[in-house]
Structures are given as structure tokens and as C-alpha cells.
Amino acid sequence: MITSKLPNVGITIFTQMSQLAAQTGAINLSQGFPDFDGPQSLRDAVGRHIASGHNQYSPMTGLPALREQIAAKIARSYGVKVDADSEVTVTPGATQAIFCAIQAVIHSGDEVIVFDPCYDSYEPATQLAGGRCVHVQLNPHDFSIDFDKLAAALSPRTKMIVINTPHNPSGALISRAELDQLAELIRGRDIYLISDEVYEHLVFDGVPHVSVLAHEELYQRAFVVSSFGKTYHVTGWKTGYVVAPPALTAELRKVHQYVSFCGVTPLQYALADYMVEHPEHVEELPGFYQAKRDLFCDLLAPSRFTFTRVTGTYFQLVDYSQIRPDLNDVDMAIWMTREHGVASIPVSVFYQNPPQGQRLVRLCFAKREETLREAGAKLCVI
Numbered sequence: 001m002i003t004s005k006l007p008n009v010g011i012t013i014f015t016q017m018s019q020l021a022a023q024t025g026a027i028n029l030s031q032g033f034p035d036f037d038g039p040q041s042l043r044d045a046v047g048r049h050i051a052s053g054h055n056q057y058s059p060m061t062g063l064p065a066l067r068e069q070i071a072a073k074i075a076r077s078y079g080v081k082v083d084a085d086s087e088v089t090v091t092p093g094a095t096q097a098i099f100c101a102i103q104a105v106i107h108s109g110d111e112v113i114v115f116d117p118c119y120d121s122y123e124p125a126t127q128l129a130g131g132r133c134v135h136v137q138l139n140p141h142d143f144s145i146d147f148d149k150l151a152a153a154l155s156p157r158t159k160m161i162v163i164n165t166p167h168n169p170s171g172a173l174i175s176r177a178e179l180d181q182l183a184e185l186i187r188g189r190d191i192y193l194i195s196d197e198v199y200e201h202l203v204f205d206g207v208p209h210v211s212v213l214a215h216e217e218l219y220q221r222a223f224v225v226s227s228f229g230k231t232y233h234v235t236g237w238k239t240g241y242v243v244a245p246p247a248l249t250a251e252l253r254k255v256h257q258y259v260s261f262c263g264v265t266p267l268q269y270a271l272a273d274y275m276v277e278h279p280e281h282v283e284e285l286p287g288f289y290q291a292k293r294d295l296f297c298d299l300l301a302p303s304r305f306t307f308t309r310v311t312g313t314y315f316q317l318v319d320y321s322q323i324r325p326d327l328n329d330v331d332m333a334i335w336m337t338r339e340h341g342v343a344s345i346p347v348s349v350f351y352q353n354p355p356q357g358q359r360l361v362r363l364c365f366a367k368r369e370e371t372l373r374e375a376g377a378k379l380c381v382i
């Protein structure tokens with residue numbers, strides 16, 4: 001008999017829905033990945049670096065040239081200076097960065113506050129560290145932080161709070177005023193922060209992403225995580241990074257060096273080259289994805305789904321109350337895939353205790369125009 005360390009973990013809904021989409025031939029708007037490739041010159045650079053012999057371990061902390069580019073990008077985007085050597089660490093994906101940050105500071109019995117609906121990796125990472133997640137629900141109408149609920153959830157055992165902005169699955173952004181409120185609430189307490197900012201460049205309608213990197217007070221206790229996979233349309237490269245003050249970075253690196261030691265070398269070379277050659281890429285991303293969001297939402301406008309256009313990420317939540325109020329969201333997602341050929345993600349899976357009667361599914365619009373048009377046509381006849 002195996003005594004599982006993660007007895008409640010099974011195959012994720014993301015894998016299940018992608019499998020169902022493949023089996024049924026449905027358009028897969030469930031899992032969050034583009035159905036188009038990253039920039040040609042970025043992909044070419046990987047081949048070039050493999051051919052030229054960049055195939056051995058890179059430094060544990062990440063390739064210096066890439067860390068320099070990350071620091072330069074942070075300076076351009078957020079007007080703050082971070083030290084590439086002592087504050088930036090490249091990891092094989094944002095998920096690994098989050099895992100290492102949690103292992104680095106969470107001890108047995110510590111509590112980690114997460115906001116539901118939340119990304120699925122925070123909880124198992126906390127459990128493996130011997131900690132316990134305390135789930136606080138975001139406001140149901142706009143997915144903003146309910147500060148009364150957060151204050152009530154704080155305890156002497158609270159060791160970490162995990163925020164995610166722009167937020168998966170809702171697309172909501174945390175404002176500067178909310179960060180200030182958070183700072184005030186935890187001032188003087190021994191609480192770390194993970195700020196999961198993997199969608200930092202996917203923001204729309206001119207609304208800026210407010211990074212914890214630019215919040216002097218919160219940054220002192222934060223691990224700020226990002227993902228090249230999201231930013232450069234290469235989710236399968238599983239390359240990301242974490243920025244944290246030197247003392248936190250030192251602790252994180254102690255874990256990272258025994259989880260993977262380093263990231264994939266030729267990918268890091270290619271990303272560093274591309275960032276030098278195309279600093280405009282990140283500035284163009286909001287426009288690139290806003291066009292997709294608008295196309296998709298325009299296509300959905302005549303449908304019976306109701307929705308508010310998201311401000312960030314590449315996900316659109318849609319309410320199906322007017323279509324099949326009799327179905328819970330898991331059954332709705334399965335029914336939509338089987339009967340109508342579009343796979344989605346039920347939002348209840350992002351909750352410990354899903355709100356009763358919520359009728360939301362998440363659709364990913366990081367897709368080619370023809371995919372969005374085909375999906376839009378199918379969604380309009382449901």
C-alpha cells in the first residue's frame with residue numbers, strides 16, 4: 001500500500017478536457033495554450049544554439065545574458081531596477097518557480113492563503129511542504145479581493161499569501177490601491193507573498209498591469225513569478241523566472257538547485273537573443289491578444305452566453321445560465337464538448353467550495369482567427 005503524499009490529487013480537469021476534445025474531435029478551448037507558434041526567429045535561434053554546442057548545463061541561477069535581459073525588461077516595463085545576479089533566477093517554468101518558493105519558506109504547520117478561484121499548483125506545493133492552504137473566495141461579481149474575508153483568514157500561522165494578477169481564470173487585475181491595502185494589512189507580520197504574474201503582458205483596454213516588483217514595500221517579502229511560455233507563445237518550453245530580494249532568492253535557489261539545478265540551456269540562449277533583438281515583443285502583446293479577445297467576444301455576442309470582456313489573460317469566462325441552468329459546470333463542459341464540439345474548463349474546479357449556482361465555463365482565446373471563428377459559430381447555436 002502506498003501512503004500517498006497527495007491523496008486528493010488525480011488527473012487534472014485540464015488533461016481530462018483536452019483528452020475528451022481529442023477523442024471527440026472538438027475544438028479545444030480548454031487548456032491554456034496557443035494553437036499557433038512562437039516567433040520564427042526565436043524558434044530558429046534554438047536550433048542555432050543546439051548546433052553551435054550550447055547543450056550542457058547552464059549556471060544554476062540562469063544564463064547571465066538572459067537574467068540581464070529580464071532585468072532590462074523589468075526596468076522598461078515597471079521602472080524599477082532589480083539585480084540580475086542576486087534577484088533573478090531562471091526556472092524550468094513558472095510552476096517550478098512557485099513550487100520552489102513555497103518549499104523555501106513554508107514549514108510544517110504553516111498556513112498559505114490562496115484566493116479562489118485559483119490556479120491548481122499552489123495547493124499541492126503547499127501540502128508537500130507540510131503546510132495547509134486556507135482558501136479565501138474572491139468577490140463573485142468582479143473577482144476582486146474581499147479584504148474583510150482576507151483579514152478574517154489571517155492567523156498567527158499565516159506564512160504566505162499567493163496572489164495572481166492578471167488572474168486565471170477570471171482575467172481580473174489587482175490595482176495599485178488593492179496592493180496598498182494588502183501591504184497595510186500584513187505590515188509588521190511575518191508573511192511572504194507569491195505574486196504569480198505569468199500573464200503580466202496580457203492586459204487590455206489600456207489598463208496597466210501593476211506588478212508587485214514596482215511596489216517597494218510588498219516586494220521586500222515577495223517572490224514575483226513570470227513565464228516565457230505565456231509571453232512568447234511557447235508554453236511547451238516550460239521556461240520561466242522568479243524575481244525576489246537577495247535573501248529570499250538565496251533561499252529559493254537552495255531548493256531550485258536540487259529540484260532541477262538549471263533551466264534548459266539552448267532555450268535560455270535563444271530567449272536572451274530574442275529579447276535583445278525584439279524588445280518590442282512585450283509591448284505589442286496587449287494589442288495582439290486584445291484583437292483576439294475582441295474578435296472572440298464579437299463572435300459570441302449573438303450567442304446565449306453572457307459575459308463581460310476580460311481585462312487580462314487569454315481566457316474569457318462565459319455564463320451559461322440562459323442555456324442549461326439545469327447542468328452543473330462540469331456536466332456543461334462535457335455536454336458542450338460532446339454535443340457541440342467545443343471544449344472548455346468548468347470554473348468550479350478552481351475552488352475548494354464552489355459557489356452554489358455559479359454557471360461559468362472558461363474559454364481560451366489564444367487561438368488562430370479560423371479556430372476562433374469556427375468555435376464562435378458552434379457556440380452561437382448552443
Ligand SMILES: Cc1ncc(COP(=O)(O)O)c(C=O)c1O
Binds near residue numbers: 032119164226229
Ligand atoms: C496562473 C498561472 N500560473 C502559472 C502557470 C504556469 O506557467 P508555466 O507553464 O510557465 O509553468 C500558469 C499556466 O497556465 C497559470 O495559468
